[in-house]
Amino acid sequence: MGSSNNFVLFLVIVSSFLVVISEGQQSSVPVVPGLSYTFYSTSCPNLESIVRIHLLQVLENDTTQAAGLLRLHFHDCFVQGCDASVLLDGSTSGPSEKSAIPNLTLRQAAFKIINDIQALIQNQCGQVVSCADITALAARESILLSGGPYYNIPLGRRDSQNFATSNVTLANLPPPTFNTTQNLNLFTSKNFTATDLVALSGGHTIGIGHCTSFTNRLYPQQDPNMDKTFANNLKLTCPASNTTNTTNLDLRTPNIFDNKYFVDLMNRQGLFTSDQDLYTDSRTKSIVQSFAVNQTLFFEKFIDGMVKMGQLGVLTGSQGEIRANCSARNGNSMGSWSIVGDEQQGRLAQY
Numbered sequence: 432m433g434s435s436n437n438f439v440l441f442l443v444i445v446s447s448f449l450v451v452i453s454e455g456q457q458s459s460v461p462v463v464p465g466l467s468y469t470f471y472s473t474s475c476p477n478l479e480s481i482v483r484i485h486l487l488q489v490l491e492n493d494t495t496q497a498a499g500l501l502r503l504h505f506h507d508c509f510v511q512g513c514d515a516s517v518l519l520d521g522s523t524s525g526p527s528e529k530s531a532i533p534n535l536t537l538r539q540a541a542f543k544i545i546n547d548i549q550a551l552i553q554n555q556c557g558q559v560v561s562c563a564d565i566t567a568l569a570a571r572e573s574i575l576l577s578g579g580p581y582y583n584i585p586l587g588r589r590d591s592q593n594f595a596t597s598n599v600t601l602a603n604l605p606p607p608t609f610n611t612t613q614n615l616n617l618f619t620s621k622n623f624t625a626t627d628l629v630a631l632s633g634g635h636t637i638g639i640g641h642c643t644s645f646t647n648r649l650y651p652q653q654d655p656n657m658d659k660t661f662a663n664n665l666k667l668t669c670p671a672s673n674t675t676n677t678t679n680l681d682l683r684t685p686n687i688f689d690n691k692y693f694v695d696l697m698n699r700q701g702l703f704t705s706d707q708d709l710y711t712d713s714r715t716k717s718i719v720q721s722f723a724v725n726q727t728l729f730f731e732k733f734i735d736g737m738v739k740m741g742q743l744g745v746l747t748g749s750q751g752e753i754r755a756n757c758s759a760r761n762g763n764s765m766g767s768w769s770i771v772g773d774e775q776q777g778r779l780a781q782y
């Protein structure tokens with residue numbers, strides 16, 4: 432185990448003790464009707480500690496799984512709302528949301544971790560907690576256990592009985608080649624502000640990207656907005672545009688949830704076009720600067736963004752269901768509930 436991993440483990444232990452004695456930070460973002468901060472306090476009082484204790488064990492073995500769980504929640508929420516639709520396996524009639532191009536780089540381990548947590552919860556509480564809530568809680572705990580902030584999240588989401596078509600999935604998940612104008616268009620269409628976009632992009636303070644997600648910035652011409660030494664190192668990792676290698680999203684502290692991603696951007700060491708352009712575009716540049724010099728401010732805005740994102744298009748009350756198995760809708764593990772068009776050709780290279 433390397434020294435950076437040891438440091439993260441140290442953070443994990445310290446933060447888990449801190450959380451026992453401290454309250455999570457409270458976002459000022461309004462709670463959507465049907466969700467609440469105390470939703471499972473009677474039906475599954477130990478819910479949050481079940482999730483945390485399991486993730487402590489998982490991340491002790493492999494810190495990098497935190498990033499996979501955070502991205503899973505983002506991909507769930509941006510497509511058809513936070514309804515665990517991204518977790519569903521394909522049906523006989525067509526491929527699932529999971530198999531749409533942007534989701535192919537989600538980690539298989541992340542799906543397994545969610546299923547494992549769900550089994551633990553069902554053992555203690557029965558079939559009362561939705562897979563959508565488990566995904567949101569796993570993302571929140573992953574942030575905390577990577578050194579990031581601890582914040583309260585509204586719960587009570589229900590699980591969908593269907594998934595989105597590949598076209599809908601593609602239309603709602605931004606590719607790394609998006610510039611700030613394109614990202615602002617997508618994010619404002621979901622009621623996010625420019626500050627939300629910059630803060631949420633700070634999720635790239637942990638995790639990895641494949642060469643295919645950024646070699647457009649290296650070949651045939653080098654992106655002039657990329658630091659030259661950084662570019663030369665990336666060329667060693669990705670000697671051709673289609674190599675399967677990966678690199679860290681945050682050059683400075685790849686496994687720690689902090690504000691160093693914004694320091695990267697100010698040094699023209701952001702990995703994707705979507706990252707670096709936040710520092711080029713005049714609408715977002717000063718926001719990047721403000722987060723680079725003030726981690727507390729970044730955490731505060733990130734929490735607001737996450738609470739907002741975590742409430743996108745949620746199913747509540749008697750809508751949807753509580754799945755018995757996060758990978759399949761109830762009573763139909765191989766149903767034919769979604770017909771999916773396939774116009775993914777040409778997007779693969781962008782992820």
Ligand code: HEM
Pocket residue numbers: 497498499501502505536537538605606607608609614631632634635637638639640641642643644680703705781782
């Ligand atoms: C703003 C637009 C965004 C774009 C264009 C984008 C794009 C991407 C891409 C292309 C990857 C790497 C895929 C690969 O090559 O393996 C990635 C990874 C990741 N993204 Fe984003 N993303 C965006 C926003 C977000 C948001 C809002 C979050 C969460 C708050 C997030 C969290 C992550 C994480 C944690 C990873 C690393 C995953 C891992 O290591 O498995 N991203 N993103």
